[in-house]
Amino acid sequence: MQSKEIREKFLQFFEIKGHKRLRSSSLIPENDPTLFFTNAGMVQFKNVFLGQEKSPAPRATTSQKCMRVSGKHNDLENVGRTHRHHTFFEMLGNFSFGDYFKNEAIAFAWEFLTQVMKIDPKRLWISVFREDDEAALIWEKEIGIPVSKIVRLGEKDNFWSMGEEGPCGPCSEIHFDLGEKYSCGKPTCGVGCDCERFMEIWNLVFMQFDRKASGEMTPLPKPSVDTGMGLERLAAVVQGVYSNYSSDLFTPILQEIERRVGKTYGKDEKTDISIRVLADHIRACTFLIGDGVQPSNEGRGYVLRRIMRRAIRHGRLLGMREPFFYLLTDTVIKEMESAYPELNKHKRFIGSVIQAEETRFLETLEKGLEMIQQEIEAQRKAGSSCIPGEVVFKLYDTFGFPVDLVQNIAEEERFTVDMEGFELAMTGQRETGRRAWKGSGQERVGLVYQELAQRGLRSEFLGYEGLHAESKVVSLIRFGELAKEVKEGDEIQLITEKTPFYGESGGQVGDKGLISNAHFKMEVQDTQKPFGDLIVHSGRVKRGGLKTGEAVKLEVDRHHRSPTRLNHTATHLLHAALREILGDHVRQAGSLVAPDRLRFDFSHFEPVSEEDVERIESRVNEKIREDLPVQKIEMGYEEAMKTGAMALFGEKYGDRVRVLKIDDFSTELCGGTHVDRTGEIGFFKITQESSVAAGIRRIEAVTGPGALAYCRKLERGLKGLALQLKVGVEDLPQKVDRMTDQQKKLEKEISQLRQKLAAGGSGQNILDGMREKDGVKFLAVKSDVGDVKALRSFSDQVISKLGRGVALVGGVTEGKATLIVRVAKEITDKYKAGEIIKPLAALIGGSGGGRPDMAQAGGPQIEKLEEAMMSFYDSM
Ligand SMILES: [Zn+2]
Ligand SMILES: [Zn+2]
Numbered sequence: 001m002q003s004k005e006i007r008e009k010f011l012q013f014f015e016i017k018g019h020k021r022l023r024s025s026s027l028i029p030e031n032d033p034t035l036f037f038t039n040a041g042m043v044q045f046k047n048v049f050l051g052q053e054k055s056p057a058p059r060a061t062t063s064q065k066c067m068r069v070s071g072k073h074n075d076l077e078n079v080g081r082t083h084r085h086h087t088f089f090e091m092l093g094n095f096s097f098g099d100y101f102k103n104e105a106i107a108f109a110w111e112f113l114t115q116v117m118k119i120d121p122k123r124l125w126i127s128v129f130r131e132d133d134e135a136a137l138i139w140e141k142e143i144g145i146p147v148s149k150i151v152r153l154g155e156k157d158n159f160w161s162m163g164e165e166g167p168c169g170p171c172s173e174i175h176f177d178l179g180e181k182y183s184c185g186k187p188t189c190g191v192g193c194d195c196e197r198f199m200e201i202w203n204l205v206f207m208q209f210d211r212k213a214s215g216e217m218t219p220l221p222k223p224s225v226d227t228g229m230g231l232e233r234l235a236a237v238v239q240g241v242y243s244n245y246s247s248d249l250f251t252p253i254l255q256e257i258e259r260r261v262g263k264t265y266g267k268d269e270k271t272d273i274s275i276r277v278l279a280d281h282i283r284a285c286t287f288l289i290g291d292g293v294q295p296s297n298e299g300r301g302y303v304l305r306r307i308m309r310r311a312i313r314h315g316r317l318l319g320m321r322e323p324f325f326y327l328l329t330d331t332v333i334k335e336m337e338s339a340y341p342e343l344n345k346h347k348r349f350i351g352s353v354i355q356a357e358e359t360r361f362l363e364t365l366e367k368g369l370e371m372i373q374q375e376i377e378a379q380r381k382a383g384s385s386c387i388p389g390e391v392v393f394k395l396y397d398t399f400g401f402p403v404d405l406v407q408n409i410a411e412e413e414r415f416t417v418d419m420e421g422f423e424l425a426m427t428g429q430r431e432t433g434r435r436a437w438k439g440s441g442q443e444r445v446g447l448v449y450q451e452l453a454q455r456g457l458r459s460e461f462l463g464y465e466g467l468h469a470e471s472k473v474v475s476l477i478r479f480g481e482l483a484k485e486v487k488e489g490d491e492i493q494l495i496t497e498k499t500p501f502y503g504e505s506g507g508q509v510g511d512k513g514l515i516s517n518a519h520f521k522m523e524v525q526d527t528q529k530p531f532g533d534l535i536v537h538s539g540r541v542k543r544g545g546l547k548t549g550e551a552v553k554l555e556v557d558r559h560h561r562s563p564t565r566l567n568h569t570a571t572h573l574l575h576a577a578l579r580e581i582l583g584d585h586v587r588q589a590g591s592l593v594a595p596d597r598l599r600f601d602f603s604h605f606e607p608v609s610e611e612d613v614e615r616i617e618s619r620v621n622e623k624i625r626e627d628l629p630v631q632k633i634e635m636g637y638e639e640a641m642k643t644g645a646m647a648l649f650g651e652k653y654g655d656r657v658r659v660l661k662i663d664d665f666s667t668e669l670c671g672g673t674h675v676d677r678t679g680e681i682g683f684f685k686i687t688q689e690s691s692v693a694a695g696i697r698r699i700e701a702v703t704g705p706g707a708l709a710y711c712r713k714l715e716r717g718l719k720g721l722a723l724q725l726k727v728g729v730e731d732l733p734q735k736v737d738r739m740t741d742q743q744k745k746l747e748k749e750i751s752q753l754r755q756k757l758a759a760g761g762s763g764q765n766i767l768d769g770m771r772e773k774d775g776v777k778f779l780a781v782k783s784d785v786g787d788v789k790a791l792r793s794f795s796d797q798v799i800s801k802l803g804r805g806v807a808l809v810g811g812v813t814e815g816k817a818t819l820i821v822r823v824a825k826e827i828t829d830k831y832k833a834g835e836i837i838k839p840l841a842a843l844i845g846g847s848g849g850g851r852p853d854m855a856q857a858g859g860p861q862i863e864k865l866e867e868a869m870m871s872f873y874d875s876m
Contacts, residue, residue, distance in 0.1 A: 389421020
């Protein structure tokens with residue numbers, strides 16, 4: 001039975017049993033910021049089990065995409081070495097939300113495995129929690145399992161809990177006996193043994209209790225069921241193979257790898273490990289990128305990068321020097337798209353993300369691996385089996401070579417890594433960095449802020465409601481030190497209890513404005529939010545002086561803030577439009593919201609096409625014209641997540657957050673300042689689309705008056721051009737087309753003429769008028785080529801034809817008479833072009849000069865050209 005069929009039969013089986021079939025949720029948990037990746041089928045129902053969310057149905061079934069990359073048993077390093085560990089896997093599950101309980105859950109599982117999958121019941125074993133007599137009895141009495149095959153296990157194996165507190169309960173597991181052959185041979189060998197013989201295939205979790213912080217457990221009023229069965233293991237069992245990698249979930253990928261690397265699987269263990277690593281990792285990479293994760297140096301992106309780099313390194317172990325790993329995505333997608341249609345939608349994107357990382361990393365690898373190998377050889381000769389910390393540090397510091405990779409290589413070579421030495425080198429570098437910083441004013445100011453924030457100082461932000469406020473000065477900073485008093489001319493930082501000034505954050509620039517009282521005036525040039533809720537005004541004291549504790553009036557410059565608001569709200573509209581038009585993988589990677597423009601960086605792998613840019617621009621303008629209300633709602637973080645608000649990955653949010661909601665179009669967490677209705681934005685215009693880094697694009701845009709000014713500037717440019725070319729603006733394209741055509745025609749003509757000239761003018765021999773005296777030839781020849789450059793190249797031809805001699809070339813170029821004298825190199829000791837040309841130049845009313853072999857002159861008297869040329873022969 002094919003894995004596609006197994007997956008489908010599972011879902012069908014539970015549908016028939018009254019379960020609602022639901023789609024797999026994303027690998028990025030939507031409602032759980034504490035979790036890196038979805039690692040079980042129950043993740044998408046977590047809030048349902050916690051009673052915080054309504055269940056989608058009393059019973060549900062899914063085939064869930066899962067990732068497990070951390071934790072003891074799922075150490076990335078294990079993957080590929082064994083036949084059972086995976087980074088990415090699929091979990092088949094059935095769920096009861098306070099509906100059925102142990103009886104049905106056990107009966108369903110048994111029926112599915114023995115009747116639908118037709119697994120030999122003799123090979124199935126059962127484990128239950130030590131104290132769960134109920135489950136043990138069901139297995140024995142209802143199902144008819146011999147007591148000898150029902151094993152009672154402890155908390156570690158058969159008790160499940162969501163956390164310290166909350167739902168928990170016993171589990172029951174179904175194990176498959178792989179046979180004597182796989183036994184460790186110990187007399188105690190059985191279910192629960194660490195060896196390979198008994199393989200757990202299905203875990204049934206009975207959520208029965210609610211655990212309080214005190215540890216006390218009370219029965220849940222409506223107990224629930226959560227089950228999980230790895231499709232990879234089930235497929236191996238059903239298909240009668242020992243290794244998960246020999247099931248049809250992997251064989252097409254293995255075959256593709258064999259074909260690409262030119263090696264056969266199953267001949268040599270080292271090769272096999274690498275092939276399995278590639279097969280596992282390409283599935284993980286394909287699915288992760290498909291769900292919007294991109295390689296980076298932190299968070300989820302870092303996990304992805306580690307997986308990719310491990311795969312690439314194993315590719316290299318198989319002899320691959322060129323990028324090829326990315327090509328394997330096609331096979332994965334082909335095998336999986338029927339169950340996960342989202343993959344096909346991002347097919348090209350996924351391939352290009354992997355390809356880019358692969359190309360870059362192969363270069364790093366090449367340099368780094370060479371260094372490590374040399375080091376290992378050197379150490380071996382010296383009788384050591386340890387890679388020194390400084391070497392690891394150098395690799396890391398100069399090549400960005402990952403430390404865990406050094407550890408892997410060391411392990412393979414039976415070497416150790418001096419991690420202590422490495423840490424020491426790292427700390428040393430940090431220290432040096434710190435010392436270099438010390439003494440700079442920036443750093444001192446930073447320390448002051450930190451100190452103030454730690455003392456609990458914060459400023460209340462009033463700027464959502466208005467641009468004016470009165471407040472008390474709590475801190476003054478001058479020359480990077482706290483000051484009691486400041487005076488005229490000082491550059492200072494000023495902190496008040498309350499302020500309407502927005503401190504730079506979330507991409508939005510800080511406010512400018514005035515702070516004053518009867519004897520003090522300060523121009524605020526910038527407002528920052530360096531720590532927590534500390535808002536710091538920076539600027540120069542224009543007049544008077546000030547002491548801490550005094551009251552001041554704060555006024556935000558409306559000409560600065562107002563257009564910033566338009567740009568900020570427009571940024572949210574743009575983000576939503578990008579996701580709508582380009583796809584869900586679009587994630588904000590950075591932004592700048594200034595009064596005169598906005599800039600938005602986002603994950604996307606290829607340039608946004610001209611049409612898409614227009615579609616995005618149109619969509620944003622549509623939403624502006626709809627004049628939608630822009631709601632700002634303060635609420636708890638958890639609650640905000642439930643509304644589906646987009647939070648920026650990696651951004652830290654407090655318990656209370658502001659949700660910015662623009663109708664149903666956009667919901668994001670944002671503390672910035674915004675318009676009240678989208679109509680205020682007026683007009684949105686994209687000015688540029690470009691690339692920032694691999695996989696990150698940038699859109700720059702203007703809004704409102706800024707957009708109008710931008711369009712006017714373009715228009716003025718066009719009108720100026722039209723005037724110059726004497727056509728209407730709308731006829732410019734045709735005019736320019738015609739001009740380009742004409743230019744091409746002219747260029748062609750010129751080149752033909754040049755050829756003709758080279759061949760001896762219009763049929764006439766250019767040497768016709770040549771004279772000779774004492775073995776030196778003289779020639780004056782007129783040409784009607786139109787420009788000096790052409791005349792000069794004509795003179796080249798003349799002198800080369802003439803040989804040992806002196807030539808004068810003349811012509812009318814750009815309304816002037818032009819003369820060029822050329823002297824053959826070998827006679828420049830006797831004849832000097834610069835000398836010869838002088839009297840001739842005078843005749844045409846100009847002057848000239850040059851080198852001994854070539855000189856040029858120009859003059860206004862065109863009518864004297866002929867005369868000048870004739871006089872050449874006379875003077876020679
Ligand atoms: Zn054993
Ligand atoms: Zn925002």
